[in-house]
Amino acid sequence: MNPSSTEPDGPPSPERTPTAGDGATAALVAALSRGDDPPGGQAVVRFHPLPPVRATAHERGFDVDQTNNSVVVDERVVVKWLTPPPPLPQPAPQMFAHLTSVGFTATALPYAALTGRSAGGAETLVALVTAYLPEAADGWEWCVEEAVAGRTAFAADLGRLAAGLHAAMATPSPAFPEPVRVADGDADGGWAARARDALARALELTCGEDGAWLARHASELAAGLRGLGRAAGTPLIRIHGDLHVGQTLRWREGYAVIDFDGNPTVTGADPFQPAARDLAQLGTSLEHVAQVAILRRGADPARALAWAAEARAVLLTAYREGLAAHGRPELLEESLLGPFEIEQECRELIYAALHLPRWRYAPMGVLRARFPHRTEETA
Template sequence: MSWIDGAVGTGERGFDVDQTNHSVVVGERVVVKWLTPPVPLPAPAPDMFAHLTSVGFTATATPYAALSRRADDGSETLLALVTAYLPEARDGWEWCVDEAVSFGTSFAADLGALSADLHAAMATPSATFPDPVRTAEGPWSPRAGEALEEALALTDGEDGEWLAAHAGALRADLAPLAAAGATPLIRIHGDLHVGQLLRWRDGYAVIDFDGNPTVADAAPLQPAARDLAQLTTSLEHVGQVAIRRRDADPAMIAEWALAARATLESAYSDRLAELGHAELLDRSLLRPFEIEQECRELVYAARHLPRWRYAPMGVLRSRYR
């Protein structure tokens, strides 16, 4: 167990949001996230926190502790992470849906710049990651193909029939990954969507560096485009939430999603260039990574949250009319 000094108050409450782990607010001072189930060490989050702290990235909840348990055979398991509580924080699945309903898009520039700041920080050497940038080829195609096949196997009913009927088109959009050349690789967030971006009293914060819950044994170094693709597709998921839960007009939401995506991608690119890291973004990977991510959303829905399936299916149906 590692600690950073900090006082902990009394009293606790839980978060009433969909999540694969269980988080508890203690004394309005810290958040304890219990991993369910616990994960073997080494795990991504502790090292990511150490690296980001050392290179001066502060747009996250300040990390205080990592709680682990050592077994008799010497192996360790990560049980919980303790971070600062962010006052007046709202989950992206709440505040971003409000933006969609009101056709607000200015927030997307902030998210694009924040994502670029994160990737630039991950590309900065530290004692934890002294050699943070590599250049290499995939292979990205096998992982994407496996995601599609798993989505096809796990998605049943009318949605499954639609998915099977469009499998050829989906494979065609994934095909460029098989011919992708060398690209810069860094440690990325790995599960970057609007739900990981809190809007709080002092701005925005990116949280949860545990990686994608549908990917086992993911390579530690990945293209920055993977994070950006997941973040932009999550804006389309927000649109689906607005249609389903807030009775938003589908045509208006489609227009909003296009505008928000364009604003976010432009701000991301501009900020990366400003920071001297324009080479991190390989645009040729964006479209196929977006399709792979929709397949992973379907896998996540099948394994963890069945009622979520409407969101990725809504996006896919709109893209392959």
């Protein structure tokens, strides 16, 4: 959702969470690469064969803030230890199985998912094992560089990447035999109500000058959400759920979308959603990149905002063309983009208030740019 987030650590087993350098992760990868059961009594779901790895292989961590604890083994395999292990079912293993089956490769190749049981006996997701992508840069790094330089050609790559992902998600597989549904007349009781709740929560949690600004614009924001109540007939697919530039790596061989864990700030949402929700979040994240460039890199505000607008337009054009090339143009209901974008900014404000206060400048910067020059009413 944003370029820096943390959560309390928790163990994948009753004993401890493996960390880089203690040898436990390399031992796991070595066992999996031999076809053995994982040490420690956990169960494993396999997606692709692992490369051969020695139990004494080198381990290292990542020099970035992470929600979970990821360890790189032998510069070829990444093990993401979930901290704490969430209860199953979780979206990532299902997504891995589906994408493997339909041949989607624009991601870190999934090798395996490790499951275990909590102290209370519930089945949990302990770890995800994927390929390591050489020379990979996080989107909050490479995309800010693009913003500072004023380049937007990359956005076409992101649009095609998102279109390819959604076309793959709409393709039947043993994991998702019926991957496309259609929104019925109860859409207003789901998406619209959830968006209104997000706006109300953002108004409640955002304080100070920003909170006052938000309150003055509440009616405009609410009006922008009304389109969510008129979406009957929209195709629904299993979307990424948390698709922003930070989930797109630029690596030696191109771009890859990662982290199919779903949105950490949303609970209880139907996994089948309009493709427009992913695209809206990806587009607004480009606007967040512009705000990062302004604050952290001293970019000219007018130029950064113009860059974001151009990048979003390039993204949308490439996404439309990508869906058409895959024969799935009907997956995008464009009338939902604006409302989902407003909802996303509300969710960013909620996240900032609850987890990362310093992030508030980014969604507020986006909202102020979208609703400028309002004449304030005076008593």
